[in-house]
Amino acid sequence: MKKAEIIAVGTEILMGQITNSNATFLSRELAELGIYVYFHTVVGDNPKRLEEVIRIAESRSDLLIFTGGLGPTDDDLTKQILAHYLKKELVTDQGHLDKITDYFAVSGRKMTDNNKLQALVIKDSTVLKNDFGFAAGMMFTENGKNYILLPGPPSEMKPMFKTYTKPLLAASMNGDSIHLESRILHFFGIGESKLAYDLSDLIEKQSNPTIATYASDNEVEIRLTASAKTKSEAERLLDEVEKEIKLRDGEFIYGYGDESLADVVVKKLLTNKLTIAAAESLTAGAFQAELGAHAGVSEVFKGGMVTYQTSIKQAILGVSREVIERDGVVSAACAKEMAEKIREKCESQIGISFTGVAGPDSLEGHAAGTVYIGLSVEGFPTETYLFRFGRDRNHNRARSVKQGFQLINQFIDEKWQNT
Amino acid sequence: MKKAEIIAVGTEILMGQITNSNATFLSRELAELGIYVYFHTVVGDNPKRLEEVIRIAESRSDLLIFTGGLGPTDDDLTKQILAHYLKKELVTDQGHLDKITDYFAVSGRKMTDNNKLQALVIKDSTVLKNDFGFAAGMMFTENGKNYILLPGPPSEMKPMFKTYTKPLLAASMNGDSIHLESRILHFFGIGESKLAYDLSDLIEKQSNPTIATYASDNEVEIRLTASAKTKSEAERLLDEVEKEIKLRDGEFIYGYGDESLADVVVKKLLTNKLTIAAAESLTAGAFQAELGAHAGVSEVFKGGMVTYQTSIKQAILGVSREVIERDGVVSAACAKEMAEKIREKCESQIGISFTGVAGPDSLEGHAAGTVYIGLSVEGFPTETYLFRFGRDRNHNRARSVKQGFQLINQFIDEKWQNT
Structure with a gap:
């Protein structure tokens, strides 16, 4: 079993300016390959300390994955120090250099000598393509240890790992036939x-x-x-x-896969051409904002209201005075009317509503975390659902939004698709 | 100048189940004290590897801060291994033990021997109080090196550091008189x-x-x-x-300080008793959801609409057909009417509107990232503002929300408070 160590190079991590989320990503990916990660190390852009970290990692790990320090500035030293430590040469990867040269030619910007540095790789490496930046990645074996060098920005590192590194690693782990x-x-x-x-x-x-x-x-x-x-x-x-x-x-x-609950629901709404509108009280627009995160959702998402104060529930949405006086705004009856009224007003097939106590304080005698969700769908009786979450305001709001998506998800699976 | 190393102990970090955000927090805090962090290390719940990490850290750093491994389970080994390595004794801190015993007595739950372990500290330590959990923290000096042990959960670690550890560290750094x-x-x-x-x-x-x-x-x-x-x-x-x-x-x-832009704006709205309503198109409720994150905002936040489809802008909010036909929905005229109409409908003093192209595709001939924000305030002429952001949909939406808060912030500072 291979023992891996992930080494992040960058003073900005040691200053607390960024978090080493690359290590989290790589740890998960390596776990999938059956490779155990035994250490994460972060070291600054300092030649002496970096060399010392390499020496320690080489003595205790079989697979050393470096992130960061492949950029064009004088601070970027990872491949230089590693080459020096292993007494290996740095050579220009022509394919990579051409790519950089082309970019500067097309964009009309001036290319500097520093940019050329990004096409330097350790001799006899397998070069890892960077589809989202200039720094070449590389992978090689020396004295029975595997070395992988990846860029620091997650937007470059993640695709380079998934697309070009992981398959090579899988093959080297298991033989090509696995x-x-x-x-x-x-x-x-x-x-x-x-x-x-x-x-x-x-x-x-x-x-x-x-x-x-x-x-x-x-x-x-x-x-x-x-x-x-x-x-x-x-x-x-x-x-x-x-x-x-x-x-x-x-x-x-x-x-x-990579789909969130909202992704799944939006896809089902689009597939079924089901239009939707929402009336939100405690969630204050967070459910609709999540719908709006999806490009193309405007085909089915009509819009809705944020009926935060009671007067807005009555005057703008049209919840009846009777319900508000008899049951209060934290009630199944209020959730039901909110869902039905928003559906009518927006002429959508689905109307969903959220009303309850976000917290931390209780409201109208209801504990924080008491949440009613109403679901009104054309041709179906309106349903209301009661949830009792905890005291944390923003947890309750986020949980309510997810719960709303899950109710629609279940409705489509269990009722709509059987009609 | 002290050289610090932050050592996180926990297999869950090496598996990628959680990110080592504790190191980010501590790095920032130490930077404020003028202490340089030279290394972050993560090691699993493994006695041999943990001891090896301690040996390396002791040889290269002056201040060793450990997070994690202070819990009640058999996997939690930090203080045990460190005590063993330094040949120091573990002793029960009576104050801490009393606190744990009290908790179990009051809650009626059964206390196990493992819970008692959490009151064990390395002899001659300064015990660091844990206001949000059971694990005692500790700080001591041995052979000229400073050791600090903190719990892993950020909700316990952060307050323990800020309240009890940082002042001691500051004093030890600078002498008590600084x-x-x-x-x-x-x-x-x-x-x-x-x-x-x-x-x-x-x-x-x-x-x-x-x-x-x-x-x-x-x-x-x-x-x-x-x-x-x-x-x-x-x-x-x-x-x-x-x-x-x-x-x-x-x-x-x-x-x-710790205040976000929305915090600042909500506070000013409450202080000035300025009521607000919003009409959102591309932001789809995200501005209102951010308002709703603040407990107590219901005093000034009335609610609003998410006018996602054009039909909703017209039929529910009342934007004129003329504006939509002449200027389109991505226009200053539309933003102006949206802000004014939502203020009227919700009877608020401030009405704010967001309309534009979230992206990634362009709309009605406007590039992605084209955003109009309208601000209508009772007694003032309505203002509209045009922004040109980039192509990233969710960046454009988040940026628009912040920009909305900043416009209100500036309005209150520059215009309202001079009236």
């Missing part, structure tokens, strides 16, 4: 510990596919990675485990 | 490089106060830190530099 296949399952509405508990037997006996869980923002994600002789065999192994997982907690899966 | 004072200035509307250029002479000759710039989310922040014999002398040094900075780029400063 195929690695990953699948990401997204869950909403179940906690990480409950999911891990439900799948504990699978997780304990895991080897191929590997199973890793990650929690974030009220969601859990499971990454499955299978290795096999062929892609279809790897897919078959993934299918098998996925089936097992679905038997236990399938109802909480909303999607696959 | 007072350290920091001030954070927030800028909007100027880039980090332009700001650094304008202040380059100040930044180059900096020593006391120190000047550090940080860029994030369309904003720049400057941290000034002065050391002096007294608090008032430190404040005087800060005032002097701040005055110099203000002479050059004062117009871009919106606030101080």
